[in-house]
Amino acid sequence: MTFQKREMMLIDRLEPFLAELDYSDVVLIAARGSKTLPYYAVGYDGELDRWTFVSLGRLPLGNETPTFLYLICFPDWHGERFAKVGIGLINRIREHERHGGEVLHMIELPRWHARIAETMILADRPVYRPRTPLPQNGDTECMPWDFGLKLKLDRYLKQAVAKAH
Known part of the structure; x- marks a missing residue:
């Protein structure tokens, strides 16, 4: 499987997870096409009144890690x-x-x-x-x-x- 295919499968798996985060305006941040840079989600934490980053790790994020x-x-x-x-x-x-x-x-x-x-x-x-x-x-x-x-x-x-x- 190509890296691009693995990356798209990862993004498909991350999107439902983003909805579970207890923040508003959550977005996925990824250096698309990079095999070494990490993936993050960022969202607004109303309790703390600030934007919060959540590290989601690097590829691969499945059973290999x-x-x-x-x-x-x-x-x-x-x-x-x-x-x-x-x-x-x-x-x-x-x-x-x-x-x-x-x-x-x-x-x-x-x-x-x-x-x-x-x-x-x-x-x-x-x-x-x-x-x-x-x-x-x-x-x-x-x-x-x-x-x-x-x-x-x-x-x-x-x-x-x-x-x-």
Whole structure:
């Protein structure tokens, strides 16, 4: 399959996902024809009153790009307790552990499925922002402690796989 065909198939898969983002005026930004530049979505976040970029990664974004969907709790982050959902490679998870995070759950899956699941979780969870930001700017994916301890990633995975296909 040609690169152009793969790119068009990716864009077809991204368009329904853009509608799931909790922003207004969402558009896809892509360096069409580039095999190395990333794809982004940009939309207006009314809660924060600013435009927000969401990295969607580089081609390929299918099963060839494995990543982890993870849930980490922070029992004592500068006197606060909360949980955080995220996606990334193992080194990102280990960095959270070095800063006191404890992994509650992590699942390896295609990056595409992880992005959809994370977006659905973030839309469902009560918003929590720690007073002291996390070192990797992950404080936007945080949630109250009790909510995080009850969160079932598997429930969102099934929905994400269904949306991706």
